[in-house]
Amino acid sequence: MTLNSMAPLEPVIGVIGTGYLGTTHAACMAELGFEVVAQDQSRERVARLASGELPFYEPALAELVRRHTASGRLRFTADVADVAAAADVHFLCVGTPQAGEGMAADTSQVFAAARALAMCLERDALIVGKSTVPVGTTEALAAELAPLAAPGIEVEVAWNPEFLREGHAVDDTLRPDRLVLGVSSGEAEKALRQIYVDVIRDGAAVVVTDPATAELVKVAANAFLATKVTFANLMGELCEAAGADVTTLAESIGLDPRIGPQFLGAGLGFGGGCLPKDLRALIARADELGVGHARRLLGVVDEVNEGQRVRTVETAVELCGGSVAGVRIAALGAAFKPGTDDVRDSPSLAVAARLRDLGAIVTVHDPHANDNARAVEPDLCFAATPEDACRGASLVVLLTEWEELVRLDPRELRPYVAVPRMLDARNALDPQRWQLAGWEHRGFGRSSDRAQLSVGSRVRETELMQ
Numbered sequence: 001m002t003l004n005s006m007a008p009l010e011p012v013i014g015v016i017g018t019g020y021l022g023t024t025h026a027a028c029m030a031e032l033g034f035e036v037v038a039q040d041q042s043r044e045r046v047a048r049l050a051s052g053e054l055p056f057y058e059p060a061l062a063e064l065v066r067r068h069t070a071s072g073r074l075r076f077t078a079d080v081a082d083v084a085a086a087a088d089v090h091f092l093c094v095g096t097p098q099a100g101e102g103m104a105a106d107t108s109q110v111f112a113a114a115r116a117l118a119m120c121l122e123r124d125a126l127i128v129g130k131s132t133v134p135v136g137t138t139e140a141l142a143a144e145l146a147p148l149a150a151p152g153i154e155v156e157v158a159w160n161p162e163f164l165r166e167g168h169a170v171d172d173t174l175r176p177d178r179l180v181l182g183v184s185s186g187e188a189e190k191a192l193r194q195i196y197v198d199v200i201r202d203g204a205a206v207v208v209t210d211p212a213t214a215e216l217v218k219v220a221a222n223a224f225l226a227t228k229v230t231f232a233n234l235m236g237e238l239c240e241a242a243g244a245d246v247t248t249l250a251e252s253i254g255l256d257p258r259i260g261p262q263f264l265g266a267g268l269g270f271g272g273g274c275l276p277k278d279l280r281a282l283i284a285r286a287d288e289l290g291v292g293h294a295r296r297l298l299g300v301v302d303e304v305n306e307g308q309r310v311r312t313v314e315t316a317v318e319l320c321g322g323s324v325a326g327v328r329i330a331a332l333g334a335a336f337k338p339g340t341d342d343v344r345d346s347p348s349l350a351v352a353a354r355l356r357d358l359g360a361i362v363t364v365h366d367p368h369a370n371d372n373a374r375a376v377e378p379d380l381c382f383a384a385t386p387e388d389a390c391r392g393a394s395l396v397v398l399l400t401e402w403e404e405l406v407r408l409d410p411r412e413l414r415p416y417v418a419v420p421r422m423l424d425a426r427n428a429l430d431p432q433r434w435q436l437a438g439w440e441h442r443g444f445g446r447s448s449d450r451a452q453l454s455v456g457s458r459v460r461e462t463e464l465m466q
C-alpha cells in the first residue's frame, strides 16, 4: 500500500457513528479544515444533525456542527457506501457497551460497522478505531476485514483511542494532552500525523506504538482514574471513622506533584458511559488473559464505587431518623457529572431512584438532564428549578455538583424547605456557610461539626504573611 493511495495530501475523513465521540470528532476534523462525511444508521439522528441540531447536550459542539454543515465541509449520511465512496481515512466511533450478561465489552457494533465499510470500499483505505475496545481487537478486525474488501483493495487498521471528557469534548479533541497512534506501518503513522498536524503543532504529545498498546492505554487511563476516585473514597471512609477530614487530606496529598490534585474528590463516586463499563471490560479481559492481580484490584475498585451509592442512601435514611418513607426529599442533580445531560450509569439518578423505592417523595432538579432522567425514571417527580424541587423538603441531597447548584445561597433556599438539612454527596459545598445559614450539613468523610481550615486557605495565609 502506498501513502498516496491511502491518504492523499488533503484526505477526506469518514466518521462511522455519531454519538458523543463521532459527532465531536467529525465536527472537530471539519474545524481543522478537512472535508468530513459522518455516517450513522439512525436516519432520524442523521436528519437532526444535518439540520444542525444535537441529540445531546455538549457545550460548544452544536455551534461547530452548524458552522460546518453550513460551510459544506461536514455532511451526514445514513449510508455507509457514501462514506466508502468519499473518504480516504475512516474513523470508527461506534459504541462498545457492556455486554448483556457479564462484564465484557460488546464489540459487535465495531465489527459490524467495519465489515459493512470494507465491503463497499472502492480504493485502499486506512480504518482508524477510536472506540474503547478490549486489547486484541485491532488484530482480530484486520484479519476479518482483509478477505472482505474487493480484490486489489488493501485495508489497514490502526487504533487511535479518544480521551475526551463529556462536557469538554470539543476542547479535548482540538487540544488533547496526547495523541496515541497505534499503527502497524509507517504509512499509517504518516497519514495520522498529517491529519493531526495542527493539533501536534499546538503542543499535543505524540506516542507512536503498536495497536495493542494503544488499545490498552485507553482502558488503563480510565481504570487509573477510577482507582484514584475509589482510593479517595476509601480514605473518606477512614476519615469518617477517625473524625478526620477527607477534603483536607485530598488537598494535602494532591500537592505532591507525583500524586496531583485531580480525581481525588471523595463522595458519590464515578459513573457515566465510560469509566464503569471500561473498568469492567478490563476486568473481563484480565480474566481471559489469566492476570489475577489486575482482576482483583479493579474488582475492588468497582465494588467500592457501587458501595458509595449505598452509603449515600444509608446516610439519607439516617439523617431522616431511620426511614425515608413518606419523607419529601429534593434531589439536586441527575447527570453523572456536571457539564453533561448524560444519565448513563449515573450515581445521582441511582440514588434518587433508590430513595423513591424506599418510599420517599423525591423531586429531582437537574439544569440539563431532567428530560433524559425522566425517560429512564418516569416515576420520579421533576422540577424546573432547584427552589421548586426543595419546596417542603425535609432533606436536600446534592448529587451532581453543577456550578449553579453549588452556588445556591443557603439563606435564600431556607424558606422553601420544611427542614433545613443538606446531604452534600459530592463534598462540593462549604459546610460552614450552610451551617451559619441554619442548615444541618453532612458531607462525606469529613467532620462537619468541626471548623476545618483548608490547606488552600493555610497556603494563602502563609503567602499573605510573607
Ligand code: UDX
Binding pocket: 162, 163, 164, 165, 166, 167, 222, 225, 229, 262, 263, 264, 265, 266, 267, 268, 269, 270, 271, 272, 273, 274, 275, 336, 337
Ligand atoms: C472519562 C475520561 O476522563 C475520558 O478521558 C474518557 O475518554 C472517557 O471517560 P467522562 O466519562 O466524561 O470521561 O467523565 P470524567 O470527567 O472522567 O468523570 C468520571 C466520573 O468520575 C464522574 O462520574 C465524576 O463525577 C467522577 N469523579 C471525578 C469523582 O467522583 N471524583 C473526582 O474527583 C473526579
